Amino acid sequence: MEPQLLHEVTDAVATVVVHHPAKRNAMTAAMWRSLPPLLDALAADPRVRALVLTGEGGTFCAGADISTLRDSPDEAQRLAVLAEEALAAFPKPTLAAVRGHCVGGGAQLAAACDLRFAEAGALFGVTPAKLGIVYPASATRRLVSLVGPATAKFLLFSGELIDTERALRTGLVDEVLPEGELDKRVAEFTRTLTVRSPLTQAAAKEFANGRTDRDAHWAEQARGSGDTAEGVAAFLERRAPRFGRRPSGGAEGGPASGG
DSSP states (O other): OOSEEEEEEETTEEEEEEEOGGGTTOBOHHHHHHHHHHHHHHHHOTTOSEEEEEESTTOSBOOBOHHHHHHOHHHHHHHHHHHHHHHHTOSSOEEEEEOSEEETHHHHHHHHSSEEEEETTOEEEOOGGGTTOOOOHHHHHHHHHHHOHHHHHHHHHHOOOEEHHHHHHHTSOSEEEOTTOHHHHHHHHHHHHHTSOHHHHHHHHHHHTTOOSOHHHHHHHHHHHOHHHHHHHHHHHTSOOOOOOOOSSOOOOOSOOOO
């Protein structure tokens, strides 16, 4: 099978798989290029309430395919930044499920997700200093927001890999699971996400990401959604809430791609 991004939608969760096992799921130019339109399509799919990004087999993503850097390093970085920004802008909750190596461009993708769950034994690295690359400003700021300036500098200056214990301690990952339990926990957690209020999630994502000009928009969405009334009624009636309305103002997409 050619290197590509595979995807499926099951039980309201979209799963995108980085598939290039011959090179530890390194991202080719075609794979970087295909991610934004795929995300647009999944954002527009009313079935999708959350998205999981993972890698084929025992590795998340070993970064960019180095052969693409030899041919056109500027274009390769441009494509990677566009893909990373598209992932960061995905309007629904996103979760990176990490096994094995999460390095270079793979770390960029994981950092662009809202949350990161890792299997014990995973390794993380931000490695532009090994290649003489200027790390993108947007990716640097995102890394700093996760781990703080000191750890970001440690990773960027040295290119050293860190284990899950340090990644958890510094905020790079949110949970570390014992070997063999990552899939179960990801399925359990995303199942929880799909029954919570999409209005709450969409507004919280924007606010947490630093957007400051949409207070009135979300107040209007809240008035028209019925989610608050449903949530309160469900609590008083001791039943599970049935949230349904999709918030407006999210990403628009085209036909499904990949997989």
